[in-house]
Amino acid sequence: MALQSLDILRRSATPTATPQVRNTVEVAKLIDVTTCIGCKACQVACSEWNELRAEVGTNIGVYDNPVDLSDQAWTVMRFNEVEENGKLEWLIRKDGCMHCADPGCLKACPSPGAIIQYKNGIVDFHEENCIGCGYCVSGCPFNVPRISKQDNKAYKCSLCSDRVAVGQEPACVKTCPTGAIQFGSKEDMKEVAATRITDLKKRGYDNAGLYDPAGVGGTHVMYVLHHADKAPLYSGLPQDPAISATVSLWKGLLKPVATLGIAAAGLFGFFHYITVGPNRADDEHAEDEKETVK
Amino acid sequence: MKEQLIQRYSAPERINHWIVAVCFILLAISGLAFFYPAFFWLTGVFGTPQLARIIHPFVGVVMFLAFLRQFFRYYHHNFIDAEDVKWMKAVGTVMKGGEVGDTGRYNGGQKGMFWLMSGCMALLLLSGIVAWRPYFAASFPIPLIRVALLVHASSALALIAGIIVHVYAALWVKGTIRAMVEGVVTHAWARKHHPRWYREMTGNKR
Ligand code: HEM
Ligand code: SF4
Ligand code: SF4
Numbered sequence: 001m002a003l004q005s006l007d008i009l010r011r012s013a014t015p016t017a018t019p020q021v022r023n024t025v026e027v028a029k030l031i032d033v034t035t036c037i038g039c040k041a042c043q044v045a046c047s048e049w050n051e052l053r054a055e056v057g058t059n060i061g062v063y064d065n066p067v068d069l070s071d072q073a074w075t076v077m078r079f080n081e082v083e084e085n086g087k088l089e090w091l092i093r094k095d096g097c098m099h100c101a102d103p104g105c106l107k108a109c110p111s112p113g114a115i116i117q118y119k120n121g122i123v124d125f126h127e128e129n130c131i132g133c134g135y136c137v138s139g140c141p142f143n144v145p146r147i148s149k150q151d152n153k154a155y156k157c158s159l160c161s162d163r164v165a166v167g168q169e170p171a172c173v174k175t176c177p178t179g180a181i182q183f184g185s186k187e188d189m190k191e192v193a194a195t196r197i198t199d200l201k202k203r204g205y206d207n208a209g210l211y212d213p214a215g216v217g218g219t220h221v222m223y224v225l226h227h228a229d230k231a232p233l234y235s236g237l238p239q240d241p242a243i244s245a246t247v248s249l250w251k252g253l254l255k256p257v258a259t260l261g262i263a264a265a266g267l268f269g270f271f272h273y274i275t276v277g278p279n280r281a282d283d284e285h286a287e288d289e290k291e292t293v294k
Numbered sequence: 295m296k297e298q299l300i301q302r303y304s305a306p307e308r309i310n311h312w313i314v315a316v317c318f319i320l321l322a323i324s325g326l327a328f329f330y331p332a333f334f335w336l337t338g339v340f341g342t343p344q345l346a347r348i349i350h351p352f353v354g355v356v357m358f359l360a361f362l363r364q365f366f367r368y369y370h371h372n373f374i375d376a377e378d379v380k381w382m383k384a385v386g387t388v389m390k391g392g393e394v395g396d397t398g399r400y401n402g403g404q405k406g407m408f409w410l411m412s413g414c415m416a417l418l419l420l421s422g423i424v425a426w427r428p429y430f431a432a433s434f435p436i437p438l439i440r441v442a443l444l445v446h447a448s449s450a451l452a453l454i455a456g457i458i459v460h461v462y463a464a465l466w467v468k469g470t471i472r473a474m475v476e477g478v479v480t481h482a483w484a485r486k487h488h489p490r491w492y493r494e495m496t497g498n499k500r
Contacts, residue, residue: 132347258451279466
């Protein structure tokens with residue numbers, strides 16, 4: 001939703017610069033997966049604050065409910081049981097938009113201003129400008145945006161940009177009973193994470209680490225993982241996410257190549273006509289000439 | 295003296311051609327608007343950007359069906375033979391206004407264009423369906439949709455560049471537009487540009 005109290009860093013499909021002079025602090029949400037108990041208070045808070053009501057689903061044999069992100073569920077808890085170091089581990093990850101510094105959704109979107117990246121790092125969809133093409137779905141390396149069946153527009157977590165704009169933390173952060181979700185400047189969140197990771201390492205989680213993947217320029221939603229070397233254990237979290245090469249080619253190299261090709265065809269025609277001139281056959285004179293030559 | 299004319303395209307053929315042409319223009323306008331941010335305003339031609347997005351694939355299907363009819367009308371005229379290869383090799387001479395080879399109903403350039411258009415149309419339809427929301431895209435895996443979008447944009451741009459050449463050729467060779475508007479060409483036109491076809495149509499020796 002349009003909120004001009006936050007400075008805009010980038011707009012989708014807008015090649016010219018946005019106002020850049022104010023120095024805004026980058027924010028981040030830190031999700032400590034090792035502290036999360038899977039209570040889903042954050043899911044409820046999200047649905048409350050954003051006035052979303054996902055359909056009451058059915059039990060599919062695990063705790064995941066709703067089973068997937070949707071236009072009415074911008075965050076879902078994903079539960080996975082794995083055996084690591086000879087012990088059963090229950091890995092619970094709060095899934096949702098990662099608010100990438102280099103967002104594939106924004107890169108792919110063809111509609112000016114349908115996707116906005118604020119200077120503080122939040123990536124927000126402005127549905128009033130969305131045309132429902134679904135390019136953002138193809139652009140996102142985390143499979144996050146969902147097109148609503150109700151209005152054919154794309155929705156996802158806004159990191160509660162409306163709350164952040166007035167100095168509040170996102171609703172999920174506010175609600176989390178264990179303090180597994182924290183919010184602040186990205187710098188501070190990295191420090192908090194570092195302390196927790198040192199602690200985890202002392203307790204035997206040698207590969208504990210921060211998930212802030214460089215392939216997408218870092219993210220403004222970060223995870224503390226016990227097994228940072230095995231991100232896919234956490235219900236398919238990509239180890240090294242990056243904007244797909246196909247998308248980069250489509251939104252990158254193809255544009256100048258296409259421009260050159262089309263311009264070359266047009267310019268060739270124009271200069272050919274004004275130099276060689278039209279190719280006429282139908283005046284009788286030319287025909288007579290041809291006959292005498294033969 | 296009365297002009298001597300040869301019928302080149304019947305009324306149904308001309309209607310068919312212009313249905314494809316009008317659809318193509320609408321598709322190119324909306325497609326380029328999605329492809330180039332700086333041309334997004336072209337979606338205004340359709341009322342709103344959302345409407346442009348919704349209408350584009352439907353127009354695409356109409357165009358594809360109309361083109362399919364054309365394909366079956368003309369494919370047997372478009373097999374490339376030795377005269378066409380001669381024509382293609384001497385395209386420089388052709389550009390200067392010269393004629394090369396004993397050209398039949400279509401010359402090497404026109405035949406090449408026919409197959410380029412046919413290939414692009416098929417790719418555009420297939421990739422367009424994969425990317426089509428809200429009806430089909432959700433049934434395809436995201437990596438496939440990515441490829442489809444790349445293929446769609448690439449083949450669209452190849453087709454647009456090809457059509458620019460197609461339109462220019464028609465403007466450059468005087469008397470050609472008339473073939474697709476009134477359906478007829480003059481004897482002089484046919485004898486100069488398509489001598490073999492001229493002989494077939496008139497029974498004249500030259
Ligand atoms: C054959 C049937 C066609 C179908 C089913 C089709 C379908 C689509 C769809 C679904 C999209 C995504 C946007 C939207 O949902 O409207 C699209 C985009 C596009 N279409 Fe088509 N289309 C067809 C033919 C064409 C033709 C003939 C052209 C070229 C003149 C064209 C040029 C484009 C371009 C340039 C884009 C934007 C691609 C991008 O954003 O990179 N399409 N088409
Ligand atoms: S669906 Fe909407 S937000 Fe997503 S790419 Fe298309 S216009 Fe942009
Ligand atoms: S996670 Fe996906 S939707 Fe969220 S900012 Fe990154 S690319 Fe966009």
